[in-house]
Amino acid sequence: MKTLKKYYIIPAEPEEVYLALTTENTIRLWTGDEVTMVAEPGSEFSMWDGSIMGKNIEFEYGHMITQQWYFGNQEEASIVTIKLHPHKKGTSLELHHTNIPEADFEDIKEGWEDTYMASLIEFYQ
Numbered sequence: 001m002k003t004l005k006k007y008y009i010i011p012a013e014p015e016e017v018y019l020a021l022t023t024e025n026t027i028r029l030w031t032g033d034e035v036t037m038v039a040e041p042g043s044e045f046s047m048w049d050g051s052i053m054g055k056n057i058e059f060e061y062g063h064m065i066t067q068q069w070y071f072g073n074q075e076e077a078s079i080v081t082i083k084l085h086p087h088k089k090g091t092s093l094e095l096h097h098t099n100i101p102e103a104d105f106e107d108i109k110e111g112w113e114d115t116y117m118a119s120l121i122e123f124y125q
Contacts, residue, residue, distance in 0.1 A: 001076060001099045004109055008117050010091040012124040014084040015062040017091045020120065021082065022065060030123035048115075054080075071101050090124070093117075 010017050020026045022039040027047060036046040039059050045067065046053045058066040062084065069078045076099045083094040095117075100108050 001074075002102055002105045004095065004097040004100060004105070004112065006095045006112065008093045008095065008121065009087060009089050010093050010121055010124060012090045014086055014091045016124075017084055017093065017120070018062045018065070020123065022059065030119050032119075054078075069097075071104060074099070074101060 012020070020030060022037065024035050024037045027035040027037055031048055033047070033049045035048075036044070037056075038045075039056065041056055041058055043056045044054070045056055052069065054067050054069040056065075056067055057079070058064070064084070065080075065082045067080045069080055071078050078097070078099040078101075081094075081096045083096075085092040085094065095112065097108065097112070
């Protein structure tokens with residue numbers, strides 16, 4: 001299993017970014033795809049027409065989101081933690097994604113960079 005940790009600058013305030021990551025209608029706007037999301041621990045979510053699926057674990061309004069992402073029948077949960085920090089250009093988004101299957105790591109890394117974060121950043125530009 002592998003871990004990915006990266007930082008991104010999002011040109012919006014942390015509360016705006018938090019809402020863009022946790023509000024179903026706003027997620028649809030920046031992804032352009034079907035989404036199921038409720039910002040409640042224990043709820044399941046789906047993004048990009050089911051390409052990303054998992055369970056919401058924890059929310060701290062305006063600051064943090066923790067989710068379990070599903071990768072088949074792996075033993076250890078793949079956990080995504082997003083922390084939002086105020087930054088002079090908007091928000092410093094700290095991404096920490098653990099327990100990524102080795103075979104999926106490069107695709108996941110590329111997906112975070114070229115699709116997920118690129119779409120979110122473009123939404124605010």
